[in-house]
Amino acid sequence: MELQPYLLLSAITFVIGVVGVLSRRNAIIVFMSIELMLNSVNLSLVAFSAFLGDVTGQMLVFFAMTVAAAEAAIGLAIIISMFRNKQTVNIDDINILKW
Amino acid sequence: MGITFSDITSSAPLVSLVLFSFLTLIVESWGKDKPVLSYWVSLLGVGVSLALSFGHLGAGIPVFGGMLLQGGFAGYCNLIFLSSAFLTILLSRGYLERMECHRGEFYILILFSTVGMMLMAGALNLITVFLGIELMSVSLYVLAGFMRKKVRSNESALKYFLLGAFATGFLLYGIALIYGTSGTTDLVAISKLFPQLSHNPIFLVGCGLLVVAFSFKIAAVPFHMWAPDVYEGAPTTVSGFMSTGAKAAAFATFLLVFVRVFDIAGTSLSQVIAVIAAASMIVGNVTAVAQTNVKRMLAYSSIAHAGYMLSGIAAANVEGETGILFYLLAYTFVNVGAFGIVSIMERQDDKKLNFEDYEGLSARRPALAVLMTIFMFSLAGIPPFAGFFGKYYVFLAAVKANLTWLAILGVLTSLISVYYYLRLVVLMYFREGDADLDHSVPRRSMIALAIAAISIVVLGLYPSLIVDLTRSFFKI
Amino acid sequence: MLESYVPIFVMIAGGVIFGVVMVKLNEWFGPHRPNDEKLSTYESGMEPIRSARERFSVKFYMVAMLFILFDIEVVFLYPWAVSFKQLGLGGFVTMAVFIFVLFLGYFYVWRKGALEWD
Numbered sequence: 047m048e049l050q051p052y053l054l055l056s057a058i059t060f061v062i063g064v065v066g067v068l069s070r071r072n073a074i075i076v077f078m079s080i081e082l083m084l085n086s087v088n089l090s091l092v093a094f095s096a097f098l099g100d101v102t103g104q105m106l107v108f109f110a111m112t113v114a115a116a117e118a119a120i121g122l123a124i125i126i127s128m129f130r131n132k133q134t135v136n137i138d139d140i141n142i143l144k145w
Numbered sequence: 146m147g148i149t150f151s152d153i154t155s156s157a158p159l160v161s162l163v164l165f166s167f168l169t170l171i172v173e174s175w176g177k178d179k180p181v182l183s184y185w186v187s188l189l190g191v192g193v194s195l196a197l198s199f200g201h202l203g204a205g206i207p208v209f210g211g212m213l214l215q216g217g218f219a220g221y222c223n224l225i226f227l228s229s230a231f232l233t234i235l236l237s238r239g240y241l242e243r244m245e246c247h248r249g250e251f252y253i254l255i256l257f258s259t260v261g262m263m264l265m266a267g268a269l270n271l272i273t274v275f276l277g278i279e280l281m282s283v284s285l286y287v288l289a290g291f292m293r294k295k296v297r298s299n300e301s302a303l304k305y306f307l308l309g310a311f312a313t314g315f316l317l318y319g320i321a322l323i324y325g326t327s328g329t330t331d332l333v334a335i336s337k338l339f340p341q342l343s344h345n346p347i348f349l350v351g352c353g354l355l356v357v358a359f360s361f362k363i364a365a366v367p368f369h370m371w372a373p374d375v376y377e378g379a380p381t382t383v384s385g386f387m388s389t390g391a392k393a394a395a396f397a398t399f400l401l402v403f404v405r406v407f408d409i410a411g412t413s414l415s416q417v418i419a420v421i422a423a424a425s426m427i428v429g430n431v432t433a434v435a436q437t438n439v440k441r442m443l444a445y446s447s448i449a450h451a452g453y454m455l456s457g458i459a460a461a462n463v464e465g466e467t468g469i470l471f472y473l474l475a476y477t478f479v480n481v482g483a484f485g486i487v488s489i490m491e492r493q494d495d496k497k498l499n500f501e502d503y504e505g506l507s508a509r510r511p512a513l514a515v516l517m518t519i520f521m522f523s524l525a526g527i528p529p530f531a532g533f534f535g536k537y538y539v540f541l542a543a544v545k546a547n548l549t550w551l552a553i554l555g556v557l558t559s560l561i562s563v564y565y566y567l568r569l570v571v572l573m574y575f576r577e578g579d580a581d582l583d584h585s586v587p588r589r590s591m592i593a594l595a596i597a598a599i600s601i602v603v604l605g606l607y608p609s610l611i612v613d614l615t616r617s618f619f620k621i
Numbered sequence: 622m623l624e625s626y627v628p629i630f631v632m633i634a635g636g637v638i639f640g641v642v643m644v645k646l647n648e649w650f651g652p653h654r655p656n657d658e659k660l661s662t663y664e665s666g667m668e669p670i671r672s673a674r675e676r677f678s679v680k681f682y683m684v685a686m687l688f689i690l691f692d693i694e695v696v697f698l699y700p701w702a703v704s705f706k707q708l709g710l711g712g713f714v715t716m717a718v719f720i721f722v723l724f725l726g727y728f729y730v731w732r733k734g735a736l737e738w739d
Contacts, residue, residue: 122682
């Protein structure tokens, strides 16, 4: 099995996620970029797992998916409570505390 | 490979805390709007777990099919996390009642995040490391935004969440690369493979990503940007909990992975960590001098302390490990106490958080002023208190590992820190002012502060109690 | 290896062909007598008012959050279901504990009133 293409794709999508987090200003889109990062890692984990013939990697993917879901729920909740108080989800407007 | 009865008994502190956190959840769901009940159940749970932990300081035993190590190192770290949780729960009740957001979920989340910390310190597998960090962090994201009507608290939670999840991405990628190159997530197996893996570039990239993720969790420069904002906006007692329990857990995992599993002494990774340590000391201390808000000052001071402790990891020798373990315990009592006093001084809507609000406190509230002085002296590292020995041990370790420059830098930056810690003491004692409280301090808060102060003095007078204990973990 | 997938490809192709053929037959042979009523957006419904791109009630987000949380747990149930026989009683007990913990969360959500729409 070729390992390189999977790892390359995973690295590319991971970097797209990182750039998204650093450049986008909408909290929801930033969060979607983070999800992209996590899922690109899942791709490399599955590729490694298939390459090594070892199921640990796939098991870790299940845990990563669950954790990502928990984070998504928490993130949505935090963004909603923010929106209720400030009527915005733009990171540049979130500036009472200086970065 | 099923779960045996001895697995449960050897991990009694962890299992009992998990059960008590479920019990608190049930109690909270059953009796609506009775947070006091949750408070008592959670306090009892932490107390029981703390008592059980004292019986689990002997040799470490792998449990649950080699996923966790209980006893020894993990047992000692559990003491740190549980003390932090215990004092935080005691201090929080009065604070939350005054801030009009006393809800039982607070205690449940403190228990859950403490469980996460205990998993991190006992991890023998990268999967456990990942799950522990996430359980701790997800609970802390919610705790940071616990005052959901307050914009500052929301902001703090959002920043902590976005940057924390970002760090999770790096952590997971690091784990994936290490798994891919070593073929296992078991830390014991990886430690055996480490000599041949340490020349594999992909493996080293994985280690680098783990360093990034852990540095984020301990708030070390250049991954510290979140800390001042999050600590300032979060409920004050939560800031105390994050800067002690969460930081101690991240350090425990850092030690576990980088010193005990990957023997990094003398490698390039050790150099990288030394540079991060130096940067944290300089940035933390210099920026703290310029602060006017006490919570922000404590946040920058916690970045600086992360730098001091990291020099013990960069040294990667027995002295460094025992030094960090001592430092973490001392720092936990000091910082929970300091944030506790700030939480008592604080009023609704973030009032009374600045340095000038402490002017002349000693005239009207002598007990609080004395306690704050003990905490500040200990943070500054003035000899009779525990903070001094913490710094002494980690700098000694750095010198032994040929990192003398780091130790010298540590001493110099500590001198800067004396200025801003003692400024608070001077304001409390030698400046006329009308600092006072408009409420009486609950007795449970005073008890918590007294426990913290007494522990600092005892640890300062008899540091060998802890150092001999921690040194015994490393006889292999 | 690939041969064993042939029935599946045949099945997919059959499904696509059947669907397309039926729609097209109807189009070609069916009577076409359009009038104003038939050509309106919804023949027997309401004209859409306002844009669909507006704010939703926060209640929808609540349901979405709870759905994500309880939905994703199924990823642990599938592997267990596949290897149910090999795992035996130990696996059953472990999953019972897991589902009990989920139930605790459900109980909390229910008692806090998050499942009530109003």
